[in-house]
Amino acid sequence: VDPALVELRQRLGEIDDLETAKSILDWDLAVWMPPGGETARASQLATLETVIHTRRTDERIGALLDELEPYAASLDPASDDACLLRVARRNWERARRVPTALAAELASAEADAYATWVRAREASDYAMFKPELSRMLDLKLRWVECFAPYDDPYDVLLDEYDEGLRATDVEAVFDVLRPALTELVDARAVAPGTGEDAFLHAPYPASAQEALGRELCERFGASWDAFRLDPTVHPFAVRFGQNDIRLTTAYEERGLSSLFSAMHECGHGLYEWGSALSLDRTPLAGGGSSSLHESQSRLWENLVGRSRPFWRWFYPRLQEVFPDQLGAVDLDCFYRAINRVERGFVRIDADETSYGLHIVLRFQLERQLVTGRLSVDDLPDAWNAGFRDLMGVDVPDDRHGVLQDVHWSVGLFGYFPTYLLGSVLAVQIWERLRRDLPDVDTQMERGDFSAIHTWLRDHLYALGRTLPPSETIARVAGGPIDPRPYLAYLAAKVA
Amino acid sequence: VDPALVELRQRLGEIDDLETAKSILDWDLAVWMPPGGETARASQLATLETVIHTRRTDERIGALLDELEPYAASLDPASDDACLLRVARRNWERARRVPTALAAELASAEADAYATWVRAREASDYAMFKPELSRMLDLKLRWVECFAPYDDPYDVLLDEYDEGLRATDVEAVFDVLRPALTELVDARAVAPGTGEDAFLHAPYPASAQEALGRELCERFGASWDAFRLDPTVHPFAVRFGQNDIRLTTAYEERGLSSLFSAMHECGHGLYEWGSALSLDRTPLAGGGSSSLHESQSRLWENLVGRSRPFWRWFYPRLQEVFPDQLGAVDLDCFYRAINRVERGFVRIDADETSYGLHIVLRFQLERQLVTGRLSVDDLPDAWNAGFRDLMGVDVPDDRHGVLQDVHWSVGLFGYFPTYLLGSVLAVQIWERLRRDLPDVDTQMERGDFSAIHTWLRDHLYALGRTLPPSETIARVAGGPIDPRPYLAYLAAKVA
Numbered sequence: 005v006d007p008a009l010v011e012l013r014q015r016l017g018e019i020d021d022l023e024t025a026k027s028i029l030d031w032d033l034a035v036w037m038p039p040g041g042e043t044a045r046a047s048q049l050a051t052l053e054t055v056i057h058t059r060r061t062d063e064r065i066g067a068l069l070d071e072l073e074p075y076a077a078s079l080d081p082a083s084d085d086a087c088l089l090r091v092a093r094r095n096w097e098r099a100r101r102v103p104t105a106l107a108a109e110l111a112s113a114e115a116d117a118y119a120t121w122v123r124a125r126e127a128s129d130y131a132m133f134k135p136e137l138s139r140m141l142d143l144k145l146r147w148v149e150c151f152a153p154y155d156d157p158y159d160v161l162l163d164e165y166d167e168g169l170r171a172t173d174v175e176a177v178f179d180v181l182r183p184a185l186t187e188l189v190d191a192r193a194v195a196p197g198t199g200e201d202a203f204l205h206a207p208y209p210a211s212a213q214e215a216l217g218r219e220l221c222e223r224f225g226a227s228w229d230a231f232r233l234d235p236t237v238h239p240f241a242v243r244f245g246q247n248d249i250r251l252t253t254a255y256e257e258r259g260l261s262s263l264f265s266a267m268h269e270c271g272h273g274l275y276e277w278g279s280a281l282s283l284d285r286t287p288l289a290g291g292g293s294s295s296l297h298e299s300q301s302r303l304w305e306n307l308v309g310r311s312r313p314f315w316r317w318f319y320p321r322l323q324e325v326f327p328d329q330l331g332a333v334d335l336d337c338f339y340r341a342i343n344r345v346e347r348g349f350v351r352i353d354a355d356e357t358s359y360g361l362h363i364v365l366r367f368q369l370e371r372q373l374v375t376g377r378l379s380v381d382d383l384p385d386a387w388n389a390g391f392r393d394l395m396g397v398d399v400p401d402d403r404h405g406v407l408q409d410v411h412w413s414v415g416l417f418g419y420f421p422t423y424l425l426g427s428v429l430a431v432q433i434w435e436r437l438r439r440d441l442p443d444v445d446t447q448m449e450r451g452d453f454s455a456i457h458t459w460l461r462d463h464l465y466a467l468g469r470t471l472p473p474s475e476t477i478a479r480v481a482g483g484p485i486d487p488r489p490y491l492a493y494l495a496a497k498v499a
Numbered sequence: 500v501d502p503a504l505v506e507l508r509q510r511l512g513e514i515d516d517l518e519t520a521k522s523i524l525d526w527d528l529a530v531w532m533p534p535g536g537e538t539a540r541a542s543q544l545a546t547l548e549t550v551i552h553t554r555r556t557d558e559r560i561g562a563l564l565d566e567l568e569p570y571a572a573s574l575d576p577a578s579d580d581a582c583l584l585r586v587a588r589r590n591w592e593r594a595r596r597v598p599t600a601l602a603a604e605l606a607s608a609e610a611d612a613y614a615t616w617v618r619a620r621e622a623s624d625y626a627m628f629k630p631e632l633s634r635m636l637d638l639k640l641r642w643v644e645c646f647a648p649y650d651d652p653y654d655v656l657l658d659e660y661d662e663g664l665r666a667t668d669v670e671a672v673f674d675v676l677r678p679a680l681t682e683l684v685d686a687r688a689v690a691p692g693t694g695e696d697a698f699l700h701a702p703y704p705a706s707a708q709e710a711l712g713r714e715l716c717e718r719f720g721a722s723w724d725a726f727r728l729d730p731t732v733h734p735f736a737v738r739f740g741q742n743d744i745r746l747t748t749a750y751e752e753r754g755l756s757s758l759f760s761a762m763h764e765c766g767h768g769l770y771e772w773g774s775a776l777s778l779d780r781t782p783l784a785g786g787g788s789s790s791l792h793e794s795q796s797r798l799w800e801n802l803v804g805r806s807r808p809f810w811r812w813f814y815p816r817l818q819e820v821f822p823d824q825l826g827a828v829d830l831d832c833f834y835r836a837i838n839r840v841e842r843g844f845v846r847i848d849a850d851e852t853s854y855g856l857h858i859v860l861r862f863q864l865e866r867q868l869v870t871g872r873l874s875v876d877d878l879p880d881a882w883n884a885g886f887r888d889l890m891g892v893d894v895p896d897d898r899h900g901v902l903q904d905v906h907w908s909v910g911l912f913g914y915f916p917t918y919l920l921g922s923v924l925a926v927q928i929w930e931r932l933r934r935d936l937p938d939v940d941t942q943m944e945r946g947d948f949s950a951i952h953t954w955l956r957d958h959l960y961a962l963g964r965t966l967p968p969s970e971t972i973a974r975v976a977g978g979p980i981d982p983r984p985y986l987a988y989l990a991a992k993v994a
Contacts, residue, residue, distance in 0.1 A: 044741065048523075227535075
């Protein structure tokens with residue numbers, strides 16, 4: 005083996021170790037840290053980011069990559085080594101554009117702004133969050149400038165989560181989705197809180213929800229030898245190693261949203277877990293892009309977890325655990341309730357149909373923020389006006405409006421579109437899976453998800469991030485992203 | 500301000516950030532990590548240690564310290580800056596002796612050996628643990644060699660936990676304690692499991708124990724804005740920042756040991772929390788030495804938590820929570836049971852009197868291990884023979900013998916003596932406190948610990964590690980370590 009490759013792998017492995025250490029600090033911040041830890045944590049994260057960024061941008065990595073170019077040129081482009089060299093080159097070149105001080109300041113600001121967001125959301129007080137949001141937006145815009153020249157600043161943000169994705173690509177899909185989703189919502193939506201789904205807003209003890217969430221994760225294939233499920237404010241999933249996957253969920257006092265969130269995060273976790281072993285401790289482990297990642301969370305949450313076959317299996321179990329809340333509710337009524345189209349305020353509680361409009365709103369606002377057409381001062385009004393425009397209802401307060409999502413506090417501008425693109429991809433992938441597994445409904449009806457998990461692992465998860473996202477999508481979905489199957493699926497579901 | 504001091508503080512602050520990051524990974528490993536995470540975690544810890552050690556040993560720190568020598572010489576030796584320069588010099592010189600590769604290998608071996616110890620203890624299988632223990636001992640001996648020449652290899656180990664403490668100092672104290680404790684045990688001990696304390700071995704639901712442990716921590720002065728209490732296998736406490744203190748405890752299926760362990764760890768936590776704010780993010784924050792640290796855990800666990808005034812206050816509450824187990828047990832009976840002298844096998848469950856003999860055994864075995872007079876192969880036999888010799892009973896299995904403690908798995912050779920020295924110091928400190936707070940018993944009887952906490956903070960905690968341990972001890976205990984008050988206290992207690 006070429007000693008340059010050995011050294012490069014060693015350096016990338018150490019960067020991966022340190023990035024994971026930072027992830028562990030971020031996870032602890034979101035899951036366990038007492039409020040008093042904020043200041044120290046921001047400083048710890050900034051110092052770690054300084055170390056990581058210094059290593060990422062080390063000239064030696066560039067020299068090794070140059071030295072390995074003839075070797076790279078000799079390889080099958082789909083081989084692990086070729087993919088590693090391609091991704092390492094991209095990561096190195098991107099990191100080199102960003103000054104270490106800015107990277108460290110971003111890490112520290114994320115910790116501060118996250119903590120402030122948690123409090124501001126709790127208090128429904130945008131004014132409390134605004135200074136942190138301003139600072140974060142300024143930092144992200146300075147970060148975007150590092151990548152000049154560019155056609156559109158939003159492209160720079162997208163490229164971080166989805167290599168090669170451009171704002172015009174997102175628009176092309178959203179231009180199809182927005183009118184179609186609006187039409188479906190107009191035709192089918194009921195006002196939140198009306199009618200026959202009061203049982204979905206009843207109290208469900210958190211401990212029972214947690215036990216059921218765990219049951220579902222196990223059934224989907226997660227092993228507690230490699231997974232954890234912990235409580236947080238805004239659910240997420242993260243990988244700390246090939247066999248150390250952390251899921252989080254949030255337990256509300258009312259309703260069963262934690263179950264859908266557990267299935268969603270389990271989808272992310274299974275994807276992270278499924279990377280080929282040979283990719284461990286390299287930048288190739290994990291999901292192929294944010295859109296692909298969201299395709300998997302949305303697939304397990306919705307294509308599986310809101311399907312009729314799934315509930316034919318699981319609903320009796322749910323009734324058994326919650327006889328007071330659900331004993332008198334039949335399966336049809338429950339199924340309709342978890343799938344009915346609502347003009348709700350909160351994205352993560354949204355049905356599949358209105359969900360897309362929540363994303364369209366965020367995409368519009370983000371583009372205006374990063375191009376300077378909208379100020380942080382005017383954001384809540386723009387949110388509320390945009391929401392009224394898309395959904396036809398008035399946002400009651402900022403907690404159910406502009407403060408509901410964690411993303412902007414931690415600098416994730418440009419991330420939201422990947423949720424909707426992921427939902428679209430999920431249906432494309434699911435249709436391919438069904439072609440290969442024609443009796444998947446029967447399997448779900450008996451609570452057997454092993455063939456689904458295996459198919460996804462073999463066709464998608466094992467690839468990790470070896471290939472550019474567009475190639476991974478072509479392989480697993482059989483072609484480029486296409487919103488039509490998604491719209492057909494939704495139309496059939498709410499018919 | 501001297502720019503050299505600014506730069507030095509910046510560098511030490513970053514080292515502190517990275518050391519804390521490593522502590523967070525260690526804490527997660529012991530509290531939450533799924534078993535699958537072991538390999539990745541060992542690698543993450545080794546990489547972090549490499550980064551830390553490289554920074555600790557940076558020549559620039561030596562140059563800055565040299566540059567600051569005239570400034571240091573001009574200072575009051577008790578000033579924060581003088582203490583900082585003294586401790587920074589010591590840390591730098593010690594770190595410079597250890598090769599980075601050895602430091603990293605130790606960090607990685609600790610993670611591996613800890614995980615193996617957890618499994619081996621569970622299975623009571625010393626053979627499973629032995630290879631990891633051998634490797635760890637070899638690594639520690641290589642580490643000791645870095646500090647040659649020395650009089651006694653054990654001195655090098657002690658000096659890491661207690662600056663300036665020597666094996667002969669420990670022997671001088673233990674030579675007084677061993678015969679006196681043996682005499683007390685011989686005179687007072689009952690066999691474990693005999694007689695009137697069956698209620699201490701009844702089942703107590705973990706969730707109720709946890710709630711009571713939290714109540715006690717709160718009463719002692721811990722705030723959940725700055726503290727957490729989580730479950731683990733072998734309890735410990737760790738500081739992640741001025742206001743981020745993590746306590747852990749273990750919930751057994753039977754008995755109330757988690758309450759004493761929560762009080763013990765709370766003592767550590769209050770000490771860590773009480774450092775003067777000006778010491779935060781410097782090597783001066785935290786406890787003055789391991790013996791001083793243990794004096795505080797033992798003080799809160801025993802001088803407070805096994806005292807009659809304390810239980811006059813808390814016993815009715817305990818009975819209220821556990822009426823089935825304790826409703827028919829009166830306060831006197833309970834007090835006698837938690838204080839009775841036993842020939843038990845497990846150190847952390849030991850009464851105050853026999854506790855010292857558990858430590859004496861470990862000290863003897865450790866000294867033999869590090870001087871090569873005892874091999875890892877022969878350790879279980881030596882443990883069992885030594886235990887029989889000291890306690891007069893046969894160890895039933897390795898889980899209750901040589902495998903019971905976590906320390907050796909994570910390389911903590913030389914740490915055990917500090918528990919007993921801490922117990923001795925706790926009584927010396929407690930006597931000084933009582934002189935200043937003559938009505939402390941009355942305060943405890945009404946569940947008021949605020950004056951105790953304030954006295955300890957003002958007289959000890961605020962000092963952090965500014966002074967050498969011997970000076971801190973002289974200030975807070977009024978003189979050097981002295982086993983006589985401890986023996987008098989025990990004799991009175993078990994009379």
